[in-house]
Amino acid sequence: MHRIVEVNPLENYRLRLRFSDGTDGIVDLSELVGKGVFSAWKDASFFNSVFIDSETRTIAWEGGIDLCPDKLYAEIAGADPLAILGKSEAAAR
Numbered sequence: 001m002h003r004i005v006e007v008n009p010l011e012n013y014r015l016r017l018r019f020s021d022g023t024d025g026i027v028d029l030s031e032l033v034g035k036g037v038f039s040a041w042k043d044a045s046f047f048n049s050v051f052i053d054s055e056t057r058t059i060a061w062e063g064g065i066d067l068c069p070d071k072l073y074a075e076i077a078g079a080d081p082l083a084i085l086g087k088s089e090a091a092a093r
Contacts, residue, residue, distance in 0.1 A: 002073040003057040009048040013041065015059065017072060025076035029067075037065050 006018035010026065013033055018024040032038040033047075040063065041047040053060040060066040074080065 001057075002069045004052055004059055004069050004072070005057075007050055007052055007059050009050055013047060015050060017059070017076060019069075019073055019076075023073065023077055027072055027075050037063070040065065 002023075003020040004017055005020050006016075006024075008016040010016060012028070013030040014026050014028045016024065016026050029038075029041075033041045040061065046061065050059050050061055052058070053066060056066065056069075058066050058069040059072070
């Protein structure tokens with residue numbers, strides 16, 4: 001599993017992420033805003049309150065909103081999310 005070690009909110013619902021292996025980049029989450037639990041992000045100050053959950057090591061917001069770190073890693077690395085997930089599961093065994 002890819003562990004997020006740093007998160008910085010940016011304008012337009014984007015986040016700069018850094019992972020424990022040094023991979024870093026920006027993810028654009030604007031397509032999620034207003035959908036389901038992500039309705040809370042319409043308040044930019046709420047979106048900017050993002051933090052790293054100490055247990056799961058992924059990004060999270062109050063109220064139980066979080067995102068899969070492997071999917072975020074794949075997006076930044078330009079890789080197939082399913083391939084990344086398969087590698088993570090194999091490493092966990």
